[in-house]
Structure formats: structure tokens, C-alpha cells
Amino acid sequence: MQDGEHGQREPMSKVDTAWLRMERPTNRMMISGVMMFVAPLDPVAIKKVLAERFLAFRRFRQKAVMGTGGAYWETDVDFDIDWHVRVARLPGAADKPQLERFVSELTSSPLDMSRPLWQFQVIDGYHAPSGDSGGVLVARIHHCYADGLALVQVLLSLTDTAPTPESHAELAKTWLKRDSGTVLERLLEPMQGGLQKMLAAGEKTWAKVAQIMAEPGIAADLAHEGSEITRELAIAVTLSDDPVTALKGPLGVTKRVA
16 A cells, blocks of 8 residues: 555455456446435435445545546545535435436436545435335445445444344344345345245355355355356457347437336
């Protein structure tokens, strides 16, 4: 790590650089998520949790910068939590169609490259189909900051293991090493029935995550799997282009979310 003229810098890995370079107006490289809550959210409390836990990962205080010699991470000396956590009120009925329209606009819009590439939107006054007025949190994080599974762990770190401080336990052990059920099942609690059965196929993936967390030695096996994936990708890039069909046209910049 070295000091730049604006803040501390460190080189960006080749993988993260690749995600950064893939950014296009027609292909926003953001991981976007919509989190629904049974009660309204307090923006002040959200900022406090993010400041204590999300920003504990130093990467989220850093900007992704493309330089002449390659990409690097640079600490944002002008970091402003108020820019990264916004409050939004949906127009009209503030119902599900309005929420889908709002999220569609967000996923079509780029993040500000002059700041760390993430932002949370706290939706105020949302009316759920059930008639309840719950809370909604929309997250946008650029893929170069973390992949999907890493972000799952980051988001889990924002949660508590119990509603009372005296009952709290170490988060990783609670989520990944509980004796009963898989991580996927615990994420779905208290949901029951058909949805759990439909998603049961994903349990092996979550079990693998738990195994990795418990046994770092498995990394060698994953490295072998990674080389196999690289070989498959090499084959894929030599394939001919897809045939022209009426079902495929040029990519646009407007996304629609359901």
C-alpha cells in the first residue's frame, strides 16, 4: 500500500480489474438487492449499523480507480456516509409496481466513479401487497468490490444473532456451524413449504461455503476446480457467435426489474 496524492492506494487484483473494465452503459456491473422488512426502517440506525459493521471492511471506504498503469484502490478521504445511504419516497401509491419502477431506474443508472462504488436506498412509506407498511432497503454494490458469496457474508455481518445483546453469539459460528439445518434453511426462516423444497437444490452450495469457512485447507481442491473452469471458459470463447434470431436484438441501457 502506498500514499497517493488523495489517499492511500493499493493495487487491484486482476480479477477485480476485469469486473471493473466490464462496466458498460448496456451492462452495469452492479450486484443489486432488495431487502424487505416487516417494520419501517430508521435511516439514522441504518447509517449507524453500516458505519460500525459494513465499513469495518476497509474496501468499502475505497474508490476503484483506473490508472495508466492499471487499476488500484484508493482511500476516499472525503468519504460521506450521507451520500452512500439515501432516503427515497416512492411516488403515487408507493406500492409494488412503483417499487419495481424505482429499482429498475436504479439498476439502469451507474454508480459515481468518483466515490466508493456502493449505495443503499432506504425506501420510506412503502405499501406492501399485504397492506402492511414495511421497510425496504435497496443495495447496489459494484461487482469489483466482492462477488455474490462474499457479499452474502458481508450482509450477514450486518445482522444480529438474537434481539437482545446478552444473547448475541459470534455471527459466523451461529450462521455457519449450527447443528440443525443448512445456512439456506436458516436464511429462509420462518418460511415453510413449497419454496423451501424448490430451493433445496441450493443447499449443497451453502454447505460448501460452511465447509470452506471451517476448513481452509480445501482451498487446494478449489484451485483445481478453478483451473477446470478456466479451461471451460477458454473453450467457450472459441465458439461461434449465436445465430441471428427475432428474439435477440441490440442491448439497451434501460433495465426492467420484477
